[in-house]
């Protein structure tokens with residue numbers, strides 16, 4: 001019983017670190033990002049991951065090793081994953097005041113990703129990919145304050161996915 005209590009406190013503590021300014025920065029910047037072609041912008045997140053960890057490409061069995069950034073743009077299955085990824089981030093950003101439920105979904109998504117061969121390191125790199133893609137699209141509107149809000153936020157999302165990957169089906173952060 002004590003154990004469950006402390007786990008609840010743990011995730012509430014993480015969510016509690018997000019200030020009103022953070023929530024505003026996240027919603028405002030993500031709406032700006034998604035006001036243009038989302039899949040095209042989201043591609044940059046995965047191109048960043050592939051550059052840093054080329055072996056991730058092989059985890060997408062529908063992506064060939066020789067695929068270039070140009071050919072990836074027309075790979076329907078790959079575009080679909082970029083879309084799913086961005087949709088997940090959109091839900092988290094829009095539901096930022098009820099994040100507990102999103103974290104439960106992310107934990108389950110982490111369990112699935114374990115089967116897909118993704119590891120915590122790759123999930124963390126996706127966070128760097130988000131800031132890279134946001135900076136590319138938002139230019140000087142992507143300030144250091146906005147970046148710091150994203151770092152705080154993505155850490156919470158990634159923590160839940162990683163819990164699921166590590167087989168922890170009880171806690172949500």
Ligand code: HEM
Pocket residue numbers: 049056059060061077081084085088089109112113116117118119122123126
């Ligand atoms: C960075 C490493 C990642 C890898 C290698 C990876 C790989 C995959 C693969 C192979 C699939 C199955 C796709 C298919 O069969 O068409 C998948 C599904 C999915 N991925 Fe990822 N993924 C990664 C990160 C993420 C992240 C960070 C998110 C969200 C924040 C995400 C969201 C999704 C969603 C929503 C699905 C559909 C799940 C379902 O079938 O219910 N992925 N991923």
